[in-house]
Amino acid sequence: MNAKKPTKLLQIALSVPMRRYFHYLPPKNEDWEGIQIGVRVRVPFGSRELVGIFMGFVTDSDFPVAKLKSVIAVVDDNSLISNDILELCLWASDYYHHPLGEVLVNSLPILLRQGKSLVTHQENYWHLTTAGQNVDLAHLVRAPRQIEALSYLRLHPEGLSANQLRLQGISKTITSALSEKEWIVERLVQEMPVGYKSSEEGVSLMLNAAQQVAVSAIQAASDSFHVFLLDGVTGSGKTEVYLQAISQVLKDQKQVLVLVPEIGLTPQTIQRFRERFSVSVIALHSSLSEKERLNAWRLAHSGEAKILIGTRSAIFSSLPHLGLIVVDEEHDLSFKQQDNFRYHARDLAIMRAHFKKIPIVLGSATPALETLYKAQQGKFTHLILPNRAGAAQLPQFSVLDIRNKQLEEGLSQSILEEIRQHLQRGEQVMLFLNRRGFAPVLMCHSCGWMAICKRCDMRMTYHKQTQRLHCHHCDSQARLFTQCEACGEKELQPVGMGTERLEHALQKNFPEYSIARIDRDSTQRKGSMEALLEAIQSGEHRILIGTQMLAKGHHFPNVTLVTIVDADGGFFSADFRALERMGQLLLQVAGRAGRVEKKGKVIIQTHHPDHPLLHQLFHGSYQQFATTILQERLVTALPPYSYFALFRAEAYQLQHATNFLQEVKKLFNPVSKELQLLGPLPAPMPRRAGRYRVQLLLQANQRPMLQSFLKGLLPEVEKIKMKQRVRWSLDVDPVEMF
Numbered sequence: 001m002n003a004k005k006p007t008k009l010l011q012i013a014l015s016v017p018m019r020r021y022f023h024y025l026p027p028k029n030e031d032w033e034g035i036q037i038g039v040r041v042r043v044p045f046g047s048r049e050l051v052g053i054f055m056g057f058v059t060d061s062d063f064p065v066a067k068l069k070s071v072i073a074v075v076d077d078n079s080l081i082s083n084d085i086l087e088l089c090l091w092a093s094d095y096y097h098h099p100l101g102e103v104l105v106n107s108l109p110i111l112l113r114q115g116k117s118l119v120t121h122q123e124n125y126w127h128l129t130t131a132g133q134n135v136d137l138a139h140l141v142r143a144p145r146q147i148e149a150l151s152y153l154r155l156h157p158e159g160l161s162a163n164q165l166r167l168q169g170i171s172k173t174i175t176s177a178l179s180e181k182e183w184i185v186e187r188l189v190q191e192m193p194v195g196y197k198s199s200e201e202g203v204s205l206m207l208n209a210a211q212q213v214a215v216s217a218i219q220a221a222s223d224s225f226h227v228f229l230l231d232g233v234t235g236s237g238k239t240e241v242y243l244q245a246i247s248q249v250l251k252d253q254k255q256v257l258v259l260v261p262e263i264g265l266t267p268q269t270i271q272r273f274r275e276r277f278s279v280s281v282i283a284l285h286s287s288l289s290e291k292e293r294l295n296a297w298r299l300a301h302s303g304e305a306k307i308l309i310g311t312r313s314a315i316f317s318s319l320p321h322l323g324l325i326v327v328d329e330e331h332d333l334s335f336k337q338q339d340n341f342r343y344h345a346r347d348l349a350i351m352r353a354h355f356k357k358i359p360i361v362l363g364s365a366t367p368a369l370e371t372l373y374k375a376q377q378g379k380f381t382h383l384i385l386p387n388r389a390g391a392a393q394l395p396q397f398s399v400l401d402i403r404n405k406q407l408e409e410g411l412s413q414s415i416l417e418e419i420r421q422h423l424q425r426g427e428q429v430m431l432f433l434n435r436r437g438f439a440p441v442l443m444c445h446s447c448g449w450m451a452i453c454k455r456c457d458m459r460m461t462y463h464k465q466t467q468r469l470h471c472h473h474c475d476s477q478a479r480l481f482t483q484c485e486a487c488g489e490k491e492l493q494p495v496g497m498g499t500e501r502l503e504h505a506l507q508k509n510f511p512e513y514s515i516a517r518i519d520r521d522s523t524q525r526k527g528s529m530e531a532l533l534e535a536i537q538s539g540e541h542r543i544l545i546g547t548q549m550l551a552k553g554h555h556f557p558n559v560t561l562v563t564i565v566d567a568d569g570g571f572f573s574a575d576f577r578a579l580e581r582m583g584q585l586l587l588q589v590a591g592r593a594g595r596v597e598k599k600g601k602v603i604i605q606t607h608h609p610d611h612p613l614l615h616q617l618f619h620g621s622y623q624q625f626a627t628t629i630l631q632e633r634l635v636t637a638l639p640p641y642s643y644f645a646l647f648r649a650e651a652y653q654l655q656h657a658t659n660f661l662q663e664v665k666k667l668f669n670p671v672s673k674e675l676q677l678l679g680p681l682p683a684p685m686p687r688r689a690g691r692y693r694v695q696l697l698l699q700a701n702q703r704p705m706l707q708s709f710l711k712g713l714l715p716e717v718e719k720i721k722m723k724q725r726v727r728w729s730l731d732v733d734p735v736e737m738f
Contacts, residue, residue: 008705009061012037012043012052015105015113019097022052023061028070038079038086042072042115045119051115053081053104075115080108082619085354092348096732097710098341106341107244107316116300124186125159126175132183145174153184164289187675202276204247205389206238214383218245221359222252222323227350229330229375230363232385233394233622234591239269240364240389242326243276245361250279252322254352258309259345260330262549265285268533269328270309277307284310284317312337312345315352324357325349330362330371333586334736341698342731344372365591366584366622369630374642395562395590395600397618401581401609409505410497415603417510422561423513423542427598428737429561432589438464438501439494439564444484446491451481455690461496464504474689502565503545516541548585562590565607567614574684575737576638580607583617583625590618595679639733643703645710646734647676647696648683652724654692660726661696667716668709673708675700684737691727695737 009023025042026032040053049072081089081104089107092095093100105113110116128326132150140147153160165175207215210232210451218228218241232238242258246256260269263285273281282305284296293705299305301318307319312335327346334343346362362371362380375382389392407411411431422429439462443450451460453471460469460478469478483490495502496626503517516532536539536556544559564586590602606614617625634641647664649657661680668677674698683693700706710730715722 007138007410008057008059009068010041010067011055011058012041012071013055013104014043014045014050014102015102016045016050017099017102018145019099021055021100023058023063023068025065025068025070026478027073030103032071032073032074036079038081039077040080040112040115040663042075042076044069044072044688046166046450048327051075051113052101058161064484074244076118080112080118080318082320084352084355085316085318085440087093088348088352091351091355092341092343094705095294096341096343097714097730098315098343106542108669109294109297110290116294117302118294124412126153126165126184126186127159128157129182131181131186132154132178135183135229136378145170146178149174149178149185151534155531155534157595159187169383173249204244205237205242207244208237208387210385210387211237211241211381211389214241214385215244217383218324218359218709219248223247223357225354225357226359227353227374227380228359228361228383229367229376229380230361230383230385231372232363232365233388234365236385236386237330237389238365238385239272240361242243242328242361243273244579246277246307246324249323250277253321253322253403255300255303255305255317255319255321256307257314257317257322257349258307258326258328259314259335259349260309260311261329261334263311268555273307273309273684274363279306280304281307281309284314286311286313297729315345322352323358323398325353325358325360326364327360327466327646329364331364331368334734338736339729340614342729342734344733344735347733357485359578360702366387366587367626369580369626369633372626373630378603389658393520395726397590398601398603399614399618400603400611401607401712402603402605403439403607403609408509408603409501410568411502411505412605415605418561418601418603419506419510419543419563422601423510425560427560428539428542428544428558429558429563430546430556430559430589430592431563431565433497433499433502433564433565434547434585435461435496435498436502438462438498439496440498441495442469442481443495444487444489444491445493446489447484447487450483451478453478455687456685457687458685461498464494466501469600473685476689497565499547501544506543510543514540515543515545518544518546520547520549548589556592558598559592560600561684562592562600562602564589564604568608576633577735578634579613581730583622583629585639587622637699637701641701642707643700644732644734645698645706646731646737647698647728648731649680649728650688652691653725656722656725657692657694660722660728663720663722664696664717667713674702674705 008026010026011021012024036053037054037056040051041054043052046292069557085107089100089103092098093103102413116252132529133154135150137147137150149165164176175184178188213600214230218281230238230241248517249256258269270281270283280299282296282299284293288296297317300308303321308314308319310317330346337343350360370382374380400412400414402412408416414546419429441459442462443449454461456471456473456478458471458473463470467480469480481492484492497517499517503515506515516536518532536544540557567586586604604618608614613625616628633639633682649659649660651657658680665677665680668675677696678699679696681693683695686693698706698709
């Protein structure tokens with residue numbers, strides 16, 4: 001007699017690249033009847049054991065029930081995925097056409113994905129004593145490592161573990177020496193105390209009329225879905241609007257999620273929020289260890305943390321009492337995940353607010369054109385802060401024509417003289433150049449040969465400090481050439497300007513002043529960004545050099561001069577978004593000048609001083625600049641007036657990538673008039689990390705139409721036999737065409 005067919009099968013989402021659920025028999029010898037949707041389960045999968053998410057019961061399967069395997073174990077008693085997160089993941093999987101299992105599992109910290117317990121343990125943490133907080137570091141000139149340890153601990157009043165200090169190069173010998181002096185003390189605390197609560201509530205600042213209108217509008221929308229675009233010039237007090245709107249949310253015993261684009265912005269944002277609110281404020285970003293991330297997630301999930309500040313992945317954090325979402329610098333590209341699950345955190349934040357029925361604030365001095373367009377359509381409420389807060393005034397702009405002028409390492413004499421005047425007045429100056437390294441090209445003076453990355457066919461950047469060539473696309477490095485590979489000549493010259501070279505030139509001209517260079521090379525070590533920012537705020541560094549890392553949201557009250565060394569990069573790019581990004585970046589950089597009582601000045605060096613958009617940007621407004629570009633987009637039917645999806649294929653042989661996308665294209669034959677196809681064509685960067693890159697662009701005038709096409713297409717794409725020879729992806733709403 002055959003065994004009775006089970007009435008219930010468990011439907012499991014697994015983190016595998018397959019667009020389907022998997023069915024399993026109930027676990028043996030375990031009570032599973034009351035299992036909740038969203039709990040983790042351990043299951044066999046081929047030769048592996050995976051952790052998946054339970055998604056409900058089914059009574060039938062397209063796979064023979066006799067061959068189904070049993071769930072090994074149910075990991076959790078209660079669901080770790082709240083209803084709004086589940087709804088968000090289902091929507092994201094459908095919209096971005098990404099396997100649901102990968103979306104769901106990636107909404108959890110890595111340790112939870114691995115099946116680890118949510119319960120934390122205890123660990124010893126080093127804290128400063130009162131004596132350690134008050135010690136004069138100037139008296140420790142012969143003990144630089146002790147100075148570094150004390151300085152780093154002052155940045156972290158919640159304490160640091162021995163492992164965290166070790167990652168900064170602070171050894172057990174150093175901590176022992178400081179402990180003997182009774183400057184630090186070791187305490188047993190709950191593991192990874194990333195949540196920190198101040199003892200006193202900070203004082204709110206006086207709002208101007210525009211700020212008060214914004215706060216009142218946001219507070220009036222509590223308990224309902226509403227999207228606000230907080231559009232304020234740099235230094236207009238957007239953060240104060242956030243803080244006062246958040247104050248009401250906290251009084252209602254709710255939680256707040258604040259998304260910031262860069263890790264570098266997180267420390268100063270956290271500090272300001274902790275100074276204002278006597279609630280637990282936690283951080284969640286990629287610089288944390290996996291244990292720290294788990295603990296931050298746990299504090300948010302339990303409701304103990306009231307404010308969570310994080311980068312894009314924080315959008316998936318469990319916040320059961322969420323009452324407000326803030327997306328600061330909403331225009332920033334960092335909110336778009338560029339590999340694997342290609343989502344946009346700003347757009348997911350809007351959808352999460354929609355599912356949760358709460359307000360969301362998108363803040364920026366230079367809003368994305370898509371966001372401005374929706375505000376113009378009335379889908380978002382447009383709140384404008386036209387003036388700087390307090391006594392601060394917008395900086396004076398000056399466009400400097402450097403055609404036919406003699407430059408010293410990229411700097412004109414008038415710029416050097418202007419820098420000298422500001423420094424002599426005791427002020428700080430900032431120079432912006434969005435190219436790191438010493439020089440972007442190493443070239444043979446005899447024949448014109450250039451050092452090229454063998455894996456990308458792109459020029460390698462010369463880094464003088466390490467005496468290496470570095471490809472900033474695939475991260476490969478090479479020794480410095482001693483002679484030309486083409487003609488054998490030894491006269492190789494660095495061509496072009498990078499931040500290292502700019503630093504070298506300024507050291508030569510201003511040897512008496514300390515220089516801080518902020519780029520990815522100088523901030524690789526954990527905590528280095530925080531230390532540099534503290535030194536800048538204290539006035540230790542008078543000259544600041546940086547890439548776009550320095551441009552975003554930082555408040556430097558003593559910076560009175562900002563120089564944009566090269567403003568021409570975005571004028572002639574093949575990317576239709578280049579002008580928009582150039583305008584955003586230049587205004588963001590310029591916004592660092594004159595943010596308090598001292599008047600600021602911005603000088604832009606350019607070979608194209610008569611470019612109309614440059615004048616519109618600096619002598620008009622960002623609104624005028626954006627309106628001009630939007631009009632051009634309307635005429636050319638580019639986003640936000642149309643919708644894109646981009647198929648990419650990569651392979652070690654160009655023909656494999658091209659042939660695969662040709663097969664994809666055939667699936668659209670005959671092509672609907674409502675959908676346009678471009679390609680397959682080589683990507684703007686045709687080869688990267690040894691793989692040839694080809695892309696196929698889909699464009700539609702209506703978003704639902706594009707989504708409908710993709711829904712029907714992807715199952716057929718999965719059947720293409722040659723897909724095994726390529727690495728392919730689909731990017732819905734791509735923000736970069738590279």
